[in-house]
Amino acid sequence: MRRICIILTTRGNYAKMRSVIDHVLADSELELQLVIGGGALLHKYGDIAKSLRDQGIDVHRKVHFLIEGETPITMAKSAGMAVSEFSTIFDNLNPDIVVVIADRFECLPMAMAAAYMNIPIAHVEGGEVSGSIDESIRHAITKLAHIHFPATREAAHRIKMLGENPETIFPVGATSIDVIARLDLDNLEGVNALQTKAGVGPVSDLQKPYLVVIQHPVTTEYADNLHYINETIAAIERLHMNTIWIWPNMDAGSDLISKGLRMFREQKNPQYIHFFKGLPIEHYAPLLKNAACLVGNSSSGIRESAYLGVPVVNIGSRQQGRVRGRNVVDVPYDRLEIEKAVYRQVEHGPYPQDPLYGDGSAGKRIVEVLKTFCFTLQKRISY
Amino acid sequence: MRRICIILTTRGNYAKMRSVIDHVLADSELELQLVIGGGALLHKYGDIAKSLRDQGIDVHRKVHFLIEGETPITMAKSAGMAVSEFSTIFDNLNPDIVVVIADRFECLPMAMAAAYMNIPIAHVEGGEVSGSIDESIRHAITKLAHIHFPATREAAHRIKMLGENPETIFPVGATSIDVIARLDLDNLEGVNALQTKAGVGPVSDLQKPYLVVIQHPVTTEYADNLHYINETIAAIERLHMNTIWIWPNMDAGSDLISKGLRMFREQKNPQYIHFFKGLPIEHYAPLLKNAACLVGNSSSGIRESAYLGVPVVNIGSRQQGRVRGRNVVDVPYDRLEIEKAVYRQVEHGPYPQDPLYGDGSAGKRIVEVLKTFCFTLQKRISY
Amino acid sequence: MRRICIILTTRGNYAKMRSVIDHVLADSELELQLVIGGGALLHKYGDIAKSLRDQGIDVHRKVHFLIEGETPITMAKSAGMAVSEFSTIFDNLNPDIVVVIADRFECLPMAMAAAYMNIPIAHVEGGEVSGSIDESIRHAITKLAHIHFPATREAAHRIKMLGENPETIFPVGATSIDVIARLDLDNLEGVNALQTKAGVGPVSDLQKPYLVVIQHPVTTEYADNLHYINETIAAIERLHMNTIWIWPNMDAGSDLISKGLRMFREQKNPQYIHFFKGLPIEHYAPLLKNAACLVGNSSSGIRESAYLGVPVVNIGSRQQGRVRGRNVVDVPYDRLEIEKAVYRQVEHGPYPQDPLYGDGSAGKRIVEVLKTFCFTLQKRISY
């Protein structure tokens, strides 16, 4: 019986791994070891421990490693703490495989701890070209990982180019599409109910055309994040459409973005915007599907939006280098450009579905491979 | 004035970086920030802080991160501590460039801390194909580094294949050759004097043909290290030649190797072997140059030995994948094979010098580049 | 020249140490080593680094050790990180004396690091009997400290009873009184100006009688904090007077208190309350001096309020065992009792000044002692 250790450190991780978790749980020959930690434990980013409990899923360990401060030094210190904490967890749980997801700053520590402890690593969403430090982290994880589950054919090719053995690379599509594929995407009742209970600001009427805005910090351009958010705020102010605004993640720079948003709210008290700290995917996906346009720099603007056919205005460098569907328009950090692009996308309306990032079967295929794959711990560059 | 931060964590690092340190110190437009830590601070691996002081070189920070135990879990925990400690040091010293050397377990933490703090990373000795976890570490560092100083053309090619921008890759040769190139390699008086003062066992007569043995642990084959060392011990016992045996490094598994050596010494009390904990390069290089054969799995059997033309018997997987000169014979962990190969190499005698791993100018060339290179923090895979 | 290391981890620390800092800076034979860290670095608790810079005071080190979560496990983990970080700082700064203030959870780590590194420890505000884990922390620090500056004669006696050498005990009064003694306590313009710029809620008219409320978590009764704050909220709601409410500190349980306050604000939107995250002492002291009553469990209700003669309603166990002036009425966590007591205190009006906790010269006397005291590192219980 293989022990599969899955570590969720954000609400996004949870959404991404849900189909994998379900398939592991459904398989009597696999044992799930679920660890939640970091941002996934913080009330301010949404409590996923509760969500899991509500669905009857056991959490095997909780792990705290975030050092307060949200600056580059605290990010580095948090990473060090993460290495140490994950080491203890791997020592306690003794997993056969550790699943590392994508490119967050705590993912390289996970991979490092597992590699140093001779535990095979499965990497989900490797091979992508993004912007910011995330790209370096992602490729460094690839060089430590023993098996790869990229989301696209293009990413799979890049992993091969990085010298990984082709027999360890399985392009399965994005797991996040799996979750969306099971949802009733035209039902907005859940989001409407949430608006009255969570977040701040008036309830937006989602029968009318509305925008969704998500702008995360760009960590390599730390000091500019206040400027960046202010350009977006200015554009949204001029557009003055119904808007659902989702709070940034906790990367370095999020304090500046939060500051910009707080000042905006306190000074302008915008009646057309409802702010959420975060949204579970079952609410986020229908919200996105029916949006007139998604604005910002979230990766969901590249991936999920392709499957959903939603018009997207992607701002700045954060999603640089990721393959895009036709539904995405890129703009710089400039209020006028943002405004014009959103205007055009709202005019255009929905795009056709694009399977570029997956067709809804990624989780199933990942678990099939994890169950039987014969790992070679000793990696060797394959040129 | 650029601040160049160089971190030495082993005596080997010090040897490797000596010419770089000298060239940085000699340049009035560069400021050296020297950090020593880990094994380089431990008496049992040789005290390099004293060596540096004796040469009038300031140490800016000492850093302790090794957690006792020498098992995979303590290696991982030590790595976590290293990330945290290096973060503090980078925050205090505010370097313009951090120089990361090769592939030890503490090097990925250094690179991670620097990358997360937006400090440019120069990687020395990237692109090599070794064995054990070191290879994964080395390539992961490459994916975080901003500029690369590989030791060979072959390594430079591999770094390019890993998707690094060719304009950031400078094949300068191995820095360790620089140090050797300045030494009087036929003078064995230093080693002889040391034999009477340091290490254990009788003084070997270096006028007669002698062997040098260095066998480090293979971390990915942790539990086998006792078996491995016992094969080597058996071969050396049968050869019964004058031998200088140098103690293993502190990677996971070194406890097993130490155990094997201690049992051998206590039970057999071999009168033809002198054991050293470690040797400074000024003693090690002449010792190697004049050896009848180097036996074991030290990287010096691949690199320095090419320049020195010394016959080498390389055992097992640790140096797998590194380009070799004609002077190297590879054997498995088998006492008879080891014995036969040593016998043949002693018969053969010295080989001609081979510039495969450098010609003695690596340090000078590295410092020229560090002084003027224009760094781009935002890395992007270059396919 | 003695190096005096002072560590500020909260805004309150800064207020308390201001006169000590000023006297150290004014003395040419002493060198100040100022470290700020923990909550003192977090925007959400008020940025004191900036306050210091504005006054031309250098900060020698910043130290991050708070792990996000605000639960008992993260408090313990933060304490561990604090020990490690303070060790590095003491190693770098090499102080002659470390000054440890009072009883916060990070103070025992400071004292432990200093004691283990053979650095003399001066403890300010030892010997007090409070409630919660703080009391244990405080006395444990006393047993590690080499010299003691209690705020009251009663506290000095208790330190002596704890087996400390009487020659190391100097009852100097509370340093926080020093700062207040220098202020223009009848000037409320500063607070009024702040109300328009900081905090949330309408501007309170401070010409009318007003309450000040501060309720911190009780860490040993972690789960009850939500209940506790709700009782206070209910009382304040019924009193319906002008109120300035100051946010709790970051001890375990503060998340529950924050939750209670947020729910109250969102559901009731009280127009008679202005909320501040924190207030610098130059605004807090006049605010307190002119308040109709201070409500809650802040230590300022016991100490500063004695000097200021302000009526206080102290709730629950947090200040248990501290000597009180006549101006304090104690009540349990009960909305009716709180309401009644506040009502009576408002009726009563101001009390006469009481020097119970100091007369304004504590900082001067502390620095005189630090300058010349001859420390004995080897402590011995003195019975």
Added chain:
Amino acid sequence: MRRICIILTTRGNYAKMRSVIDHVLADSELELQLVIGGGALLHKYGDIAKSLRDQGIDVHRKVHFLIEGETPITMAKSAGMAVSEFSTIFDNLNPDIVVVIADRFECLPMAMAAAYMNIPIAHVEGGEVSGSIDESIRHAITKLAHIHFPATREAAHRIKMLGENPETIFPVGATSIDVIARLDLDNLEGVNALQTKAGVGPVSDLQKPYLVVIQHPVTTEYADNLHYINETIAAIERLHMNTIWIWPNMDAGSDLISKGLRMFREQKNPQYIHFFKGLPIEHYAPLLKNAACLVGNSSSGIRESAYLGVPVVNIGSRQQGRVRGRNVVDVPYDRLEIEKAVYRQVEHGPYPQDPLYGDGSAGKRIVEVLKTFCFTLQKRISY
């Protein structure tokens, strides 16, 4: 069913807690949670995990927190790591009581982690007056602990003087006496067999009069430890009796003591001394019982020796302030004084048994109390 968490960090701890462990295991209403860590995991100090396994006792967690270096900074850093690691363990095991033993540097971190996590602490061997930093640590732990098991009436009195509630103080005798009381103390066969298998140096003939030497570092006099050990070495050299020498513990300064001993061994190769890294109590107690004299600064010279009636020469400040039986002679660090005192003690021969430190029932009494004691988490000084 109460969960009792016992943490062993040295071989000495194991000896001390053996009777407590046995009584907890024997009680069906108690659950033992056994943690071993630090020095107890290191080969060089003797492997107690194996000893426990051999007796069928489960180890619930292993914990590594010792940072290599053996200097004050690494002791402080190790303490920080210990706080963090013990926090994780307490969070995982969720004990009802944590048992903290005596005064080692890692014991205050244990107590701190437990106190901050609201877990009741039982302190064994509080209230003693020793020398060095240990005394401060011991009393600081007392101020965090909720129940106390001192070894002597004198120590119990001191704990009461420290302001602890008399109802929480139980003078039960030293647990280490329990173990001894069950042994066949005249059987030296075990030690003799060990001499041929473990340690270095020739086998001592224990039929002849012999000395036992144990000298630990004095941490507050760090730099003097080399001098101290050299005085003892010189005295032993002149006495030239059969000697069993036991290696020092790992406190700061042990590197200097080890250095002194290594130099002595290499230069003089003393044929009358057998060196052990450590000895299990079943061998150590008979060895001690039959010794002509115990020399050094081990606490066993004060405690166990009283019960055994063995002549002791106690050197220097390390055991200062502990109550002594008539069998102890104190001397300074002076080779002549040491020599003379040993000579006289050997002349004198065995002393009568003294119950000063216990009668062999401590473990039984401790477990009876732990089983039923009603803890009050909120401590309050009791003056």
